[in-house]
Amino acid sequence: MRKYTTGKRLASALLACVLVAPALSQQPARAxxxxxxxxxxxxxxxxxxxxxxxPAIAYDWTGYNTIxxxxxxxxxxxxxxxxxxxxxxxxxxxxSADGLVWTFTLRKGxxxxxxxxxxxxxxxxxxxxxxxxxxxxxxPGVGFxxxxxxxxxxxxGKAKDVSGIKALGPYTLQVRLVKPYxxxxxxxxxxxxxxxxxxxxEKYPKDFSHHAVGxxxxxxxxxVPGQKIVLERNPHYFQAGLPHLDKVTFMIGxxxxxxxxxxxxxxxxxxxxxxxxxxxxxLKTDPQWANKIYRIPSVAVAYMFMNTQxxxxxxxxxxxxxxxxxxxRRIIAVGTAGLGKxxxxxxxxxxxxxxxxxxxxxxxxxQARKLLAKAGYPHGFSTTITASGTxxxxxxxxxxxxxxxxxxxxxxxxxxxxxxxxxxxxxxxKAVQIAQTSWTLxxxxxxxxxxxxxxxxxxxxxxxxxxxxxxxTVDALAAKADQEQDQAKRxxxxxxxxxxxxxxxxxxxLYTPEHATIVSSHVAGFYMSPIWYEFDFKYYRAAS
Amino acid sequence: MINYVIRRLLWVVVILxxxxxxxxxxxxxxxADPARLYAGVHASADTVRSIRHQMGLDRPVxxxxxxxxxxxxxxxxxxxxxxxxxxxxxxxxRFPATAELALGGILAELLIGLPVGILAAMxxxxxxxxxxxxxxLLGISAPSFWLGLILLxxxxxxWPIFPLGGYGGIQNLVLPSLALGITGxxxxxxxLRSTLLDILGLDYVRTARAKGVRGALVVLRHMLPNALSPIxxxxxxxxxxxxxxxxxxxxxxxxxxxGRQGWEAITYQDVPMIMGTVLFAALVIVLMNLVxxxxxxxxxxxxxxx
Numbered sequence: 065m066r067k068y069t070t071g072k073r074l075a076s077a078l079l080a081c082v083l084v085a086p087a088l089s090q091q092p093a094r095a096x097x098x099x100x101x102x103x104x105x106x107x108x109x110x111x112x113x114x115x116x117x118x119p120a121i122a123y124d125w126t127g128y129n130t131i132x133x134x135x136x137x138x139x140x141x142x143x144x145x146x147x148x149x150x151x152x153x154x155x156x157x158x159x160s161a162d163g164l165v166w167t168f169t170l171r172k173g174x175x176x177x178x179x180x181x182x183x184x185x186x187x188x189x190x191x192x193x194x195x196x197x198x199x200x201x202x203x204p205g206v207g208f209x210x211x212x213x214x215x216x217x218x219x220x221g222k223a224k225d226v227s228g229i230k231a232l233g234p235y236t237l238q239v240r241l242v243k244p245y246x247x248x249x250x251x252x253x254x255x256x257x258x259x260x261x262x263x264x265x266e267k268y269p270k271d272f273s274h275h276a277v278g279x280x281x282x283x284x285x286x287x288v289p290g291q292k293i294v295l296e297r298n299p300h301y302f303q304a305g306l307p308h309l310d311k312v313t314f315m316i317g318x319x320x321x322x323x324x325x326x327x328x329x330x331x332x333x334x335x336x337x338x339x340x341x342x343x344x345x346x347l348k349t350d351p352q353w354a355n356k357i358y359r360i361p362s363v364a365v366a367y368m369f370m371n372t373q374x375x376x377x378x379x380x381x382x383x384x385x386x387x388x389x390x391x392x393r394r395i396i397a398v399g400t401a402g403l404g405k406x407x408x409x410x411x412x413x414x415x416x417x418x419x420x421x422x423x424x425x426x427x428x429x430x431q432a433r434k435l436l437a438k439a440g441y442p443h444g445f446s447t448t449i450t451a452s453g454t455x456x457x458x459x460x461x462x463x464x465x466x467x468x469x470x471x472x473x474x475x476x477x478x479x480x481x482x483x484x485x486x487x488x489x490x491x492x493x494k495a496v497q498i499a500q501t502s503w504t505l506x507x508x509x510x511x512x513x514x515x516x517x518x519x520x521x522x523x524x525x526x527x528x529x530x531x532x533x534x535x536x537t538v539d540a541l542a543a544k545a546d547q548e549q550d551q552a553k554r555x556x557x558x559x560x561x562x563x564x565x566x567x568x569x570x571x572x573x574l575y576t577p578e579h580a581t582i583v584s585s586h587v588a589g590f591y592m593s594p595i596w597y598e599f600d601f602k603y604y605r606a607a608s
Numbered sequence: 609m610i611n612y613v614i615r616r617l618l619w620v621v622v623i624l625x626x627x628x629x630x631x632x633x634x635x636x637x638x639x640a641d642p643a644r645l646y647a648g649v650h651a652s653a654d655t656v657r658s659i660r661h662q663m664g665l666d667r668p669v670x671x672x673x674x675x676x677x678x679x680x681x682x683x684x685x686x687x688x689x690x691x692x693x694x695x696x697x698x699x700x701x702r703f704p705a706t707a708e709l710a711l712g713g714i715l716a717e718l719l720i721g722l723p724v725g726i727l728a729a730m731x732x733x734x735x736x737x738x739x740x741x742x743x744x745l746l747g748i749s750a751p752s753f754w755l756g757l758i759l760l761x762x763x764x765x766x767w768p769i770f771p772l773g774g775y776g777g778i779q780n781l782v783l784p785s786l787a788l789g790i791t792g793x794x795x796x797x798x799x800l801r802s803t804l805l806d807i808l809g810l811d812y813v814r815t816a817r818a819k820g821v822r823g824a825l826v827v828l829r830h831m832l833p834n835a836l837s838p839i840x841x842x843x844x845x846x847x848x849x850x851x852x853x854x855x856x857x858x859x860x861x862x863x864x865x866x867g868r869q870g871w872e873a874i875t876y877q878d879v880p881m882i883m884g885t886v887l888f889a890a891l892v893i894v895l896m897n898l899v900x901x902x903x904x905x906x907x908x909x910x911x912x913x914x
Contacts, residue, residue, distance in 0.1 A: 111862070113872065115690050123648040202662040207652035219658070273692050289691070290702060290864030291775055317862025318773050325765045326772045484640035484877040491644060506650055516650060525653035526644060 104606025105311035106587060108334040108599070109323040113290050113316050118273040119258040120196050123204040125504075128255060129336055129599045130314065133295060133307075134177075135258035135278030138168050138189070138237075139249060143603055144591045146363070146414060146508040148253055152184060152279065152302075154235075157252075163244030163549055168252075170235040174302045177283040180261045184279055186231035192259045194218065194226050205256030208506075211245040244547045246554065250507030281307040281602035291316055295601070307602035308589070324582065328353070333584045336599060341401035341457050344580055359580045360592040363414045364504035365407060365513070368465060368572040369531040371497050377447075381439035383569035387425040388432035389472045390465060390572050399461035404575035410513055410562050412576045414594055417510045417555035424566055424573075432472045444473025450499040451478050452486035461500055461574070491526040501530065502577065505596065510558040514542050518565055533570035613902070620894050627890045628680070628883065632673050635879055642877040646689050663689065676883065685887075686880035690872060695884035699866060705775055706865035709788065709857065710850030712781045714843065716789020721796025722839075726827060728797060729804035740797060747794030756787035756860035773861040784861040788854060792846055796839060803835040837904065844900030851896070852889030 110129075116122040119135050140151035150156060152174050158167040174184045193212075196203045197219045209215050213228030228240040241248060251257060261277055268275045276284045279302065282295035293314040297307055314336075318326060323335035324343050339347070339357075347353045370377040370386065377383060396404040408424025411417060436444065447469075451462045462478055469476045476498065481489055489495045506512050516522050519539050522529035538561055545557040565571070579598060583590050588605040592598045643660035644651075651659075660666050664675070679686060685695035728740040763783060764772040770783050804827070807813060816826050853867025866885060873881035 113691070113869075116692050118692070121692065123650065199658050199662060202646075202659045204647035204651040204655055204659065206655045206658065270687065271692060288864075289693070289698065290705075290869065315774060315862075317775070317864060317868075319859065319862065322760060322773050322860075322862065325761070329765060329768060329772060331772055483875045484642075484645055485638060487645055487649060488639050488641045491641075491649075492639070495639075516652065522653075526641070526656055527653040528649050 102308050102605070103310045104308075104608075105313065106309060106333040106601070106604065106606055107313045107315060107331070108336050109315045109318045109326060109332045110336045111317065111319055111323070114293065114314075116273040117276040117284065117287075119255045119260060119278075120192075120201050120203045120205065121273065122255060125596065126336075128596050129601075130293060130295070131255050131258070131276075132280070133282045133312070133601050134276055134280040134284055135255070135260070136174075136280050136302075137253055137255075137257045137259065138170075139253040141253060141593065141595050143600055144593055146416075146594055148249060151253075152259065153252075157249075163246070163547070164241050166239045166241070166248065167232075168237040168239070170237065171302060172235060174279055175300045176261045176279055177277050177298050177300070180263055180277055182261075183234075184259055185234040186237035187234075188259050188261065189237050190226075190229045190231050191262050191265075193229055193257065195260070195265065196256055197226060203256065205254065208251045208254060208256060211241050211243070211248060211251075213240045213242050215242075244549060246546065246549060247507060247509040247511050250509055250512075254507065282312060285311075301602075303602075308605040309601060312601050327582055327584050330584060330586075333586050334590075334599065335581060339580050339582065341399070341403070344401045344403065347582060353582055356582050356585075357580055358583065358590065358592055359403070359578050360594055360598075361405065361412070361414060362504060362577045362579050363412050363508055363594050364502055364577050365410060365412050366404070366461075366500070366502040366574045366577055367410075368498060368500045368574060370570060370572075371494065371530075371532055372534070372570050373532045374494050374497050376439075376441060376445055377497060379439050380568060381435055382441065384425060384567075385432045385436040385439065385472060386469065386474070387569045387572045388428045388435065389474075390468050390574070391427055392574050393427075394468075395461050395464050396575050398464055399457045400575070400577065401457075403578040403580055405578070407573045407576050408566065409573055410518070410565055410571070411510055411558070412513075415505070415508060415510055415513065416551075417558040419555075419559045419562060422559070422562060422566060425569065429471055436472055436474075441473070444475065446475045446477070447497045449476045449478045450486065450489060450496045451480050452483060452499075452501075453480050454483060458500065465498075465500065490530045491528070493532060496530070499530065500574070503528075508595070510555075511542070511546055514538075514558070514561055515546070518542075518570070531570035533565070533568065535564065535568060538564055609902075609905075613898070616898050616901075620891070620898075623894055624887060624890055628677070628887055629673070631883055631886045632669075632676070632879075635877070635882055636669050638877070640877040642689055642879055645876045676880075680887075685884045688873070688878050688881040690876040690878040690881065695880050698869070698881070699884055699888050702864055702866045702869050705863060706851060706853055706867070708781060709784055709854065709863055709865055710847060712785030713788030713792065713850050713854070713857075714847055716785045717792035717796050717846065718843075720789060720793035722800060724793070725797035725800030726804065726832070728801040729808070730823065730827060732801075732805060737801075740801075744794035744797045747790045748798075750791065751856075752787050752791055752854075753856045753860050755790055756784065756857055759783045759787055760860065773863070775862070775864050780861075784857050784863055787860070788850070788857050792842075795842065799838055799842065800835060803838055804831055807831045807834055840900060840903060844896050845893075848893035848896035851892040853885070 110126055112126045114127045114130055115124060116127060117131055119131055122131055136151050138151060138153040139148045142149050152170055153168045154171040155169060170186055176182055176184060193209060195201055196205050196209055197215050199219060206219060212226060214223055214226045217223040218226045230238045232238050264275055264277045265272050274287055281298055281301045283298045285296040286294040295312045297310050315332060320335060320337040320340050321343050323332060323337060326332040327335055347357055370383050372378060392406040396402060409422045449462050449466060466476045466478055490499055503517055517528050518533055519542055520534040523532045523534055541557050541561045545554050548554045548557060586607055588607040590604055593600055643656050643663055643665055647656045647659050688695055688698060691698060724740055728737045731737050760772060760783060763769050771780050774780055813826060813830060816830050853865050853870055855867035855871045858865040858868040870885035873885060
């Protein structure tokens with residue numbers, strides 16, 4: 065434990081620091097991995113407590129970094145990329161010509177961690193996936209598995225098991241789909257699809273989370289709620305040579321700005337929360353830390369949505385006028401300290417089928433005023449922007465939007481609603497007129513940015529189509545794209561979908577966010593992933 | 609006295625019932641859907657509907673409340689939607705950290721406020737007295753989160769005397785206790801100064817001085833015991849309030865107390881945890897008030913309990 069000095073001893077320590085500091089500042093910007101040895105430990109910070117380590121339940125960004133390191137699934141993403149590769153599956157699945165039958169061959173020798181200590185078999189995957197679909201589990205991931213034959217019946221309590229999931233042998237898992245579903249490969253890489261041991265689930269039916277046992281590079285050694293989570297190396301991990309670290313400790317509680325101070329003081333190595341915009345600006349200009357900042361574009365889109373069911377936003381020309389009035393460059397500068405890139409479309413640049421030739425609405429206040437007048441509102445109108453108040457940056461963005469709207473005569477009042485109320489309001493028809501939010505990928509397939517947020521079915525019964533945008537042409541094209549197995553044809557369909565949506569303007573896509581963090585010199589081999597788990601601890605090392 | 613205590617304890621049950629009803633009604637009046645928050649915005653509407661049914665949230669509100677009361681009577685406060693943990697053990701796990709912070713805060717208030725208040729009274733109208741009044745006003749006015757950040761920055765980062773937040777040994781407790789206690793210390797100092805000045809002119813004090821008792825002894829032995837009554841009241845209120853969780857300080861310092869847990873429960877509309885936290889805090893406050901009321905009898909023999 066670090067000792068803390070006072071009085072004269074502090075003065076001496078400060079003097080020593082002043083003398084030594086120039087030498088310390090000569091350290092390389094990124095720790096040299098050739099100096100790194102195996103073993104060692106890292107300390108990471110996270111402000112919010114992790115609600116669950118149960119792969120069937122966890123559906124939040126705080127848990128992903130931990131869950132991904134304790135559990136594995138059939139498929140996983142290549143480090144730092146959006147490309148899939150086999151994980152517990154020994155090879156890429158055999159897919160039948162009609163796209164309905166997926167057959168996975170499992171690796172031999174993949175072991176569940178202690179205290180289970182036995183090999184993973186295909187029946188374990190059947191158990192784990194049926195557990196998701198069991199209504200008693202109350203898993204948020206049910207929807208991702210309903211493409212499997214028999215899943216709906218099982219979920220409705222009308223079948224004793226999921227007929228479409230079969231363990232043909234200890235190492236052969238066969239999955240039959242209801243209809244071809246191209247994104248299914250990504251479902252197999254989601255945390256919901258990670259394999260769990262029946263023995264532990266049955267022993268702790270209500271609290272598997274706090275007794276999590278998986279197959280991953282690290283095992284859960286200790287969890288003190290609200291304080292820390294300790295992961296220790298799994299000595300029997302199936303990927304030889306991994307992990308490099310002996311231990312990763314998650315310190316729970318530090319606010320993001322305090323976490324940065326902890327890294328700078330050497331009390332922590334990696335802050336997993338977003339760097340606040342103000343701190344990012346000061347780190348950028350700090351010569352000691354400027355070259356220790358890591359940035360990665362996210363596969364996400366920040367957007368402003370307009371409720372297409374509330375007049376006058378029902379009028380397409382009004383929405384198009386608003387789309388031309390928003391100064392996105394200013395929003396990035398003011399709201400994100402530059403951590404973002406302007407976008408005019410729904411799909412972010414890293415998403416497959418991204419269309420660089422998409423026709424988007426330019427920033428043109430004069431044209432916007434003309435279009436609004438032509439739409440019958442020469443003097444503008446009054447509206448409200450519902451704000452969630454989750455961050456200072458978001459509040460600034462809403463103020464910029466308010467200002468931009470005023471330039472074309474629209475008087476927008478900002479109304480605050482705290483997190484829980486905000487989420488309910490934006491899913492309630494006609495409760496919200498304009499609001500700003502973002503959508504981050506579940507998996508890198510364009511269907512993930514269309515089906516759950518811009519189709520008619522997603523606008524019903526509290527779905528995530530917050531603009532309540534309903535276009536039967538988009539619905540039909542999206543359904544066709546879900547089943548199209550030719551990638552070029554698929555992308556062509558998504559180009560059409562995206563162009564229709566941008567033209568109809570239920571949204572004003574604002575920017576693609578970038579994630580940034582700093583790491584201490586103690587970390588070697590660091591990189592950030594563009595997928596939802598940003599930190600892949602099994603590949604990191606502790607620098608000597 | 610026993611009858612008095614029994615009567616007060618019976619009132620505790622009535623008060624807690626009233627608190628539970630009010631909290632339940634307010635929680636359900638807020639337009640927030642716990643099932644949607646549990647499932648996340650990415651979950652489909654059908655999934656959310658199924659989860660709502662599993663949680664029992666599609667039952668009439670009064671049925672949910674009566675079911676809750678019945679379970680609480682059996683000692684079952686339910687499971688947290690957000691954390692997946694049984695509510696009462698989850699609160700009790702955090703209580704030691706909250707108790708530590710509460711006691712640390714009280715200690716800071718007393719160690720700073722009492723001596724300062726006494727000295728200010730003894731040297732009334734002196735430059736020191738005026739300085740103390742100004743500092744106590746600043747202490748009362750300064751928001752505790754701002755105070756916490758300043759202490760963290762200067763005493764944890766610029767001059768790393770203490771850790772940058774977190775929970776652990778005594779060294780982790782100092783800064784959050786100071787942030788919590790400085791504001792209260794201002795109140796205690798001013799209250800004590802004012803009470804001592806009121807007592808200063810009383811006959812028994814003049815008699816003690818006339819008998820040749822030294823100034824400090826007059827204050828400590830004769831005046832202070834009689835001046836402590838309002839301080840004791842404030843102490844009880846403060847301790848009860850702190851023991852219910854101090855969200856702002858816990859957030860600034862990453863302290864794993866009940867306050868932060870309660871705030872997360874509100875953010876996620878985690879009804880069982882909200883109810884459990886509010887009931888627990890109410891119980892603590894009510895019991896602390898009872899303890900303080902009973903302590904008056906020890907301080908002042910004239911006090912009787914009927």
